[in-house]
Amino acid sequence: MNERHIQQVLDIEKQAQEIHESAMKEAQQLPVMAEQEAQALIEKARAEAQQKAREMVAGVKADEENARILAEAEEKNKQFEALAASNFDRAVNYVLERVIGRA
DSSP: OHHHHHHHHHHHHHHHHHHHHHHHHHHHHHHHHHHHHHHHHHHHHHHHHHHHHHHHHHHHHHHHHHHHHHHHHHHHHHHHHHHHHHHHHHHHHHHHHHHHHHO
């Protein structure tokens, strides 16, 4: 019986040693895994920030392009209004000349 108890104690100590070694191995891997996960999170955040920045720049460029097109359209509209006013004055003068010339 004594020998059986000794064998059980030895088996328990062996199991304890294996558990201890496994825990130590896992403990050594935790910082490495944590570092890898941190780097992955940093890289993901960086990629998302770069994408957001590209979207913002594209939006600004689109806004600038829209503003440029609007300014050009407004300038052309002013030119057309000035031309129309000039033509209107000429048309009124022509009609008046025709009416007065016939009267």
